[in-house]
Amino acid sequence: MWRFFAIATICLCPTFVAAAEISACGRLIExxxxxxxxxxxxxxxxxxxLGGFNVGAEVWVRGEVIPDCITFCSPTAGCVFDNTIAECxxxxxxxVAGPQGCPAIELNVAxxxxxxxxxxxxxxxxxVRGCFNPESRLCSPLTLPGIEDNTIETCCAEDIDNDGVIGLSDLAALLAVFGxxxxxxNFDPAxxxxxxxxxxIGDLAFLLAAYGLPCGF
Structure with missing residues (x-):
């Protein structure tokens, strides 16, 4: 998970987003x-x-949208010229409750x-999906790694290892406690x-029905 620390731009996310601005995650496409x-x-x-990111990268973008810009790129919603960009x-x-009771997400390693x-x-x-900041001040006065400007929703139970995809590692985890x-x-109620x-068999059927699907995306 710590590979996310190597990002091209550290985002400093303001607290106010005007109606003419975009602040969202997405993907760079050709x-x-x-x-x-x-x-x-x-x-x-x-x-x-573009912050040095290439086509296919999952990024977070914030900036003012110019809907009627003149460009050969054919965007559907306009241009964002002076934008901030970081890894999503x-x-x-x-x-979980983190330091000082600040809300946090607990991962396998962080x-x-x-x-x-x-x-x-x-x-x-x-x-959770949002802008990763390794020096976030969300839990002031502490400076801690955090996810800013994030969306949040429940994740599916079949994603046992919480990696966002129901796959081979989840199947292996279920088979390890089968029966x-x-x-x-080694019984795991989750x-x-x-x-x-x-x-x-019922639990295996649940997992196989969702096998290969992204979870919560």
């Missing part, structure tokens, strides 16, 4: 004449600053402060998807 930013809502923008952090984890915890209680499996019951040392007090 346009007609240039690279475009495709936001999560599907709209595309021509950017003045996109992960599932568990909502705890990151988050700006928006929604209305979810601690312990909820959450999917266990409450009271067994994998008992059908709540029948056994990790069995």
């Amino acid at each position: 346009g007609v004449e240039c690279t475009l930013f495709q936001a999560d809502d599907g709209q595309t923008y021509a950017l003045g600053n 952090y996109d992960i599932c984890g568990t909502l 705890v990151l402060i988050i700006e928006n915890a929604g209305v979810y209680p601690p312990g909820t499996a959450i999917h 266990t019951h409450p009271g067994d040392a 994998i008992d998807f059908d709540s029948d007090n056994e990790i069995g």
Whole structure:
């Protein structure tokens, strides 16, 4: 997970976003004449600053939108010339209380402060998507790694390792405890998807039905 620390631009996210601005995650795509930013809502923008990122990169962009700009790039929503850009952090984890009680997402190898915890209680499996800042001040006066300007929603239970995709590692985790019951040392109630007090065929069917799908995206 710590590979996300190597980002091209550290985002300093202001607290106010005007109606004419965009502040969103998305992906850089190949346009007609240039690279475009495709936001999560599907709209595309021509950017003045690509920050060294290439086509296919998941990025966070903030800046003023000029809807009727003149460009050969053919964006659907306009241009964002003087934009901030950083890596978009996109992960599932568990909502916890971090230092000083600040909301945070707990991952396998780290705890990151988050700006928006929604209305979810601690312990909820959450999917967070936003601007990663290794020197965030979300938990002032502390300076800690955090995810700013984030969206949040629940993550699916079948994503056992919380990597955002239901895949081979999740299947392996289920098979490792297959056949266990409450009271067994390796029984994991979080994998008992059908709540029948056994990790069995029903739980395997739940996972296989979602196999290969992204979780919470």
